[in-house]
Structures are given as C-alpha cells and as structure tokens.
Amino acid sequence: MPTEEEVVLRLDRPTATSLADLIYNVGENQAAGMPIAQLSTDDSKRLGRVLHDLWRALGISLPYGDVAGKDPRRRI
16 A cells, blocks of 8 residues: 555556656656657547546546635646
8 A cells, every 4th residue: 555655556468668768758858959859649539648647646636626725837
C-alpha cells in the first residue's frame, strides 16, 4: 500500500509507451529545440486519462470539475 507521500498509477503497456515517448520528446525539445511530435488521437486519449488519474491521485481539481481539492497546478 502506498504511503501518504507516494502516488502510484498503473499503466498498460501502450499508455506507458506513449508517456515515455512524450517525456522523451519534451526533453529533446528542451535540450535541442527539436519539435515535439504531434500525438495521435489514441495517444492523446491515453495520456489524457493518465493526467486525469494523476490529478485525482494528487487531490488537484480537474479543469472541468470532478474532484474538490487543491487549485490546479501549472499546466502547459
């Protein structure tokens, strides 16, 4: 069971791959100015679900309502 300081999300392989690719692309964009590749519709939906679950796990209010909690943090 996670401690109060841990946030645990379970991801299926396609979602984990999409997330890893996105993090890599953002890092390359920051490091070398490489353009961030456009997400496919499927990847966008998968990562949207991850972000939704992550905000809920952190107790952060969602942009369109859902969970009362802290104010949303910085969103890019």
